[in-house]
Amino acid sequence: MSAARWLRRALVMALLLTAVPARADAVDDAFAEGNAAADQAHWSAAVEAYERAGALLAQPSSLLSYNLGTAYAQLGDLGHATFHLRQALDFRGSPTTEVAEAARSNLGIVRRRAELAAATTSALIDRPQTWWDLVVETLRAPGVGWLALVCGIVAVGLFGVERLRSAAGARPTRWATSAFWLLAATWALAGGLHALSLRADRTAPRAVAVPAATEARDRPGMHGTSTWSVAGGAQVRIVDRTPGWVLVRLAGGIEGWLPESAVADLSRPFGQAQGR
């Protein structure tokens, strides 16, 4: 093979290899632009640059969500700050320990400010997180699903072995019976609770109210009677949808219709949530 032919192939490979980083550079440029604006406390410019980086990246990034949420917090936009800081904690964005700790810390500060703002504007906000919320959050984790599944598989295996032994004339051992029931109970309990939490996420996804205060109405449309008002940063669940409007429920059970643009769906990936 001639040297010219090798040279042509090398050039083609170089072009192919440099094609992907070209888009990545645009993301990094926007990210760096946001960082530079944030350094100079130009938070509006930082938010704009981070939003641009997110649109170019088109995949979850906990680091980007954290910086964006922090910039919104600096601007006093507690709804967007809460939404992005919560997204920074989502495992789909691959949060590092450093990002997760910083996001939790900032989320706590934003939450206190949102509660205070709600207290002074008569708007409603979801109740503060309790140990029960932690339990519910834990039940939603994939680990609980794995635990239930493995327990179920082992229990069924043990059951099959015991049946074979029984067919061969052997009597069931006490430890095998106890282990089977323990595994079956774990399968049923952990699996049932995990299924409930998955169902809740599927039928009533979690969302965050983004404007400082939004009037909730008794029916979809601006002609509906305003019944209460939800504070920015309040976590709600979307229980129904009509074009342009969503029926949300606060943790206490109170429900009302909000414009779709007033809530950001936490289950949707970055760039597809409403209310941005």
Place this chain on the structure above:
Amino acid sequence: MRRPHRRAFLLGAGALALGFPRRVLASELTAELRVSSTSLKVGDEIDFELEVTRAGGGSVPDPELPSGLAEGFEITSRFASGSGFAFSMGGGGRSRTSHSSMGLTAVALKGGTYKLSFTVDDAGTKVTSNVVEVVVAAQAPASTEPAVAAIGKPTEARGDVFVWCASNKSKAYIGEQLEYRLDVYERSLLSSVTLRTPPNFADFYTYDLPEGEAVVEEVAGVPYRVRPGMRRALFPQKAGILVVGAPEITIGRRRRDRGAAVAIEVQPLPAKGQPPGFSPNNVGSFTVTAKIDRDTVEVGQPFTWTVEISGEGNVALLDPGPWPDIPGVRRYDPKIDSQMKSETKVTGRRTYSFLIIPEAPGALKLPAIALNYFDPEAERYAVARGEALVVEVRGTAVVPDEAALPDRAPGDASDATDLGLRPILAASTLPREPPPKPVLTPSRWGWSMVALPTLAATIWGGGALWRKFGPDDLARRRAAQRRRRRERLDAAREAVDSGEGFHVALANLLHDLAVGRVGDQGMGLPRPELMRMLASKGTPTIELRKLEDLLERCDAARFAAQRGTVDERRDMLDDALSLVERSSLGREPNDRGES
């Protein structure tokens, strides 16, 4: 009477009965129209009675609707319709009349003079009733000029139903509470009275009041049932002659009645003694109270200071004026709550809840809140004053936590440190790894969780089926026996050439054959006993001898080292095979132990 004659007689009698009266009475049909009133006005009801009579009896045609009725009336109901006949004897003769009648109720729609009559068709001949002249007076158009404020009760009876509107005062101050009432006076129970045009309260702030129950009143000596249609509390919003628009009711389907507009002279609040910046909504009678949710707090710990204004008047629009400055605290805009109560008058309560965060220790004095208002009954300005409160603040003065301020200015370079927020994380690049795809998606997890009990059920069901339809103990024992014989036979075959172990395997096979024939009771018996038991089980003698001979030859080979030749061993094997395959010893016993 014979049958053909009887039939002819009946037909003739029927023809006479049907034909004779018609021929005689055809010229004696009369029609008459009667009305309940010949003079009425638009909207009034009128009853028509149409009657057709035939003297001498006979069929009577139904009357048709009067001509001209549709031009100025609308029929609302038919109240009577029927037919019949009367028969009388006396005075040397007899008379018989038939009649048909119809009753109508109609409402006059437009004025004019109507000449009404109706016709009936009597076998092609038109018979016309008498002509009745009904005069309908056109209703005078409603006056657009507002009436003078009506106060109290009506003094003049107006027909069987009318609407009456009034206010409790004809003169009032701006913001003063008035009562407006709309009643329907009716002499009969007319359930279909509806408010067609409600009164217009354009210049008033209004609240609904309880309407109350229907009562019976006399108007100019005429008893009426008074049905309350509307009660409103009115708060005039500007000075001048303010008019509540005239309402209109619909009675039945077409009839209407219009009430009077109510004019109220509204005066401005007196300038004398008016506090500066006074709000015209602060009219009524009010009291102010104040309270705190705790007496002792720490520095930086928030508490709630609640100021409540209650009383008679439009409390929802009250203007408490500027709130006093309280040094040494951070105070946020109040959370406001209004609760109105409508009974005979409108009262209410308006609550202002302040979130206050003390910033310095000591006795924190919350000043008394004063509310200026105008009392329209006393026609003077007054002041309602709450009580001053003291809160004990403990701890040491601290620098205010700016992080808690919801309205801080954005864009400040020192924000990050002031708010306590962690700084942004400035990495040079953003991680680009696509998010890991979870192996256990909710869908997969759900199907796996459902599959597990299905698998367990399948295992359990399979076991149950195996127990029900699988082999029993006897079959398993036979199978084991067959397997054992086959193994021993194979061992004997393999040892035919060498002779090593041949006789042992063959003896075991034959002994097993014998024990298998007699059952478990033959196990462990010496050979003579075993042979006797085989004989008692019906084993042919020739097979017994053959078995005994083979066993003895095996014993001789095993214990006397007489292995014999290969041919001899092959013969022994053939003999054993014939016992196993063709003798009764080789047959398997049934469940009862029979071969």
